Amino acid sequence: MKNCLRYLLLMVALAACTLRSSAVTPVGTDTLYFYDSWEQVINMTPTVMMVDPVFDVYNPHELYLVTGNEELDNKLMKDHLAASIGDTWLISSYYLKRHFKGAVSSFDGLVPFFFNDKLAYVTHQGKMSMSEILFGTADDYEYNASNFDIYNIDFLNRVVKKVTPEYLSELLSDYHDLQMRYEGMKDFKKREIIMEYYFKYIDRATEDIMRPFILDLVDSSPIN
Numbered sequence: 001m002k003n004c005l006r007y008l009l010l011m012v013a014l015a016a017c018t019l020r021s022s023a024v025t026p027v028g029t030d031t032l033y034f035y036d037s038w039e040q041v042i043n044m045t046p047t048v049m050m051v052d053p054v055f056d057v058y059n060p061h062e063l064y065l066v067t068g069n070e071e072l073d074n075k076l077m078k079d080h081l082a083a084s085i086g087d088t089w090l091i092s093s094y095y096l097k098r099h100f101k102g103a104v105s106s107f108d109g110l111v112p113f114f115f116n117d118k119l120a121y122v123t124h125q126g127k128m129s130m131s132e133i134l135f136g137t138a139d140d141y142e143y144n145a146s147n148f149d150i151y152n153i154d155f156l157n158r159v160v161k162k163v164t165p166e167y168l169s170e171l172l173s174d175y176h177d178l179q180m181r182y183e184g185m186k187d188f189k190k191r192e193i194i195m196e197y198y199f200k201y202i203d204r205a206t207e208d209i210m211r212p213f214i215l216d217l218v219d220s221s222p223i224n
Contacts, residue, residue, distance in 0.1 A: 018063045035079040036222035038214055041082050042117055061125045061148060063090065064109045077110060089113055091122060102159040103151055117213050118206050120153040150198060155217040163198050165189050
């Protein structure tokens with residue numbers, strides 16, 4: 001389970017190379033499943049399904065359902081906690097804004113998220129580099145696959161925080177050896193180093209028998 005988070009992150013990075021800001025219909029017969037509680041998410045027991053969904057992809061970290069009925073689109077995204085299609089999981093930004101504090105105001109639509117039974121995080125488009133701001137990108141509709149940030153979901157304190165060097169050091173304080181190794185890195189502020197040590201944190205925390213499960217920290221009943 002602990003390696004699932006890394007695998008899914010790689011999938012998003014690859015998808016970021018091809019997704020564009022237009023209506024996209026998945027190839028083949030795909031089914032979108034909806035979940036109304038964390039218990040359903042963890043146990044992968046959806047309540048509703050939709051065959052061959054269509055998405056409006058603003059960027060790889062912000063998607064919207066398109067059914068042809070705007071009222072239904074909003075209802076589907078607001079009334080469910082999360083959705084999955086294939087190996088991709090999406091969490092409702094409306095759910096995050098209702099139930100968590102912190103950096104949730106920057107999320108819209110359906111947001112990619114990754115989880116195991118103890119930890120979860122979401123990804124969001126990172127800030128453009130100075131060269132992208134000054135000269136644009138090779139394609140205005142394409143995004144740099146590596147240019148995204150990770151936001152940790154803290155279920156205990158009900159807060160979502162961007163994984164910055166300072167916050168990562170705080171997370172690693174429970175595992176002093178990792179904290180010391182991270183803080184001793186010359187390039188500890190670089191995105192790739194932050195990600196590397198955040199994943200080390202995920203591995204360690206997942207194996208930590210003293211760490212509570214997500215279901216120990218949330219209401220198991222459906223959100224509605």
